[in-house]
Amino acid sequence: MCKNFLKIIFCILAVFTFSNCASIVSDSTQVVSVETPNCKGAKCRMTNSEGVFYIQSTPGSTAIQKAYGDLTVTCEKDDLAFTSIHKSKANMATYGNILLGGIPGALIDGGSGKGYDYPTLLINGLDCRY
Numbered sequence: 001m002c003k004n005f006l007k008i009i010f011c012i013l014a015v016f017t018f019s020n021c022a023s024i025v026s027d028s029t030q031v032v033s034v035e036t037p038n039c040k041g042a043k044c045r046m047t048n049s050e051g052v053f054y055i056q057s058t059p060g061s062t063a064i065q066k067a068y069g070d071l072t073v074t075c076e077k078d079d080l081a082f083t084s085i086h087k088s089k090a091n092m093a094t095y096g097n098i099l100l101g102g103i104p105g106a107l108i109d110g111g112s113g114k115g116y117d118y119p120t121l122l123i124n125g126l127d128c129r130y
Contacts, residue, residue: 028114033061033121034073039128042077046122048088064118071118075126082126088116 036042036058044055050065058075067088074083 028066029063030066030117031061031063031120032071032118033059034075034124035059035121036075036077036082036124036126039075039077039080039126042075042124042126042128044073044075044124047072047074058124066114066116066118068116071122073122073124075124077126077128080126080128082124084122084124086118086122088118090115091117 032046034044034046034055036044040058042058044058044060046053046055046062046064048065048067048071049069050067053062053064055062064071069088071086071088072083073086074081
């Protein structure tokens with residue numbers, strides 16, 4: 001009976017140890033690049049639930065805070081503007097949480113954004129060709 005009790009305690013500890021996988025192995029930030037193929041040199045503003053981030057001239061890259069929700073990218077040049085929406089997707093650490101039975105960890109990582117990534121290359125459709 002004592003061996004079964006120890007096995008149960010070990011399993012419970014293992015679940016709690018590994019249930020927050022993405023918070024341990026993933027950063028809360030991510031570097032993304034923005035390109036405006038039809039309008040080089042545009043200024044871009046990116047927003048999500050974690051903040052506002054800027055690129056001074058396309059093509060360009062910057063670090064952003066990860067979030068569960070969409071990333072809105074608005075690029076402007078010469079009184080023209082275009083807004084594109086980019087969805088976040090669950091990363092491998094989130095799937096590890098689910099497979100290991102760590103629903104609490106998956107919920108924490110989802111809420112913090114660590115369990116999600118945006119595409120690393122974001123294409124905005126701003127067109128300033130005359």
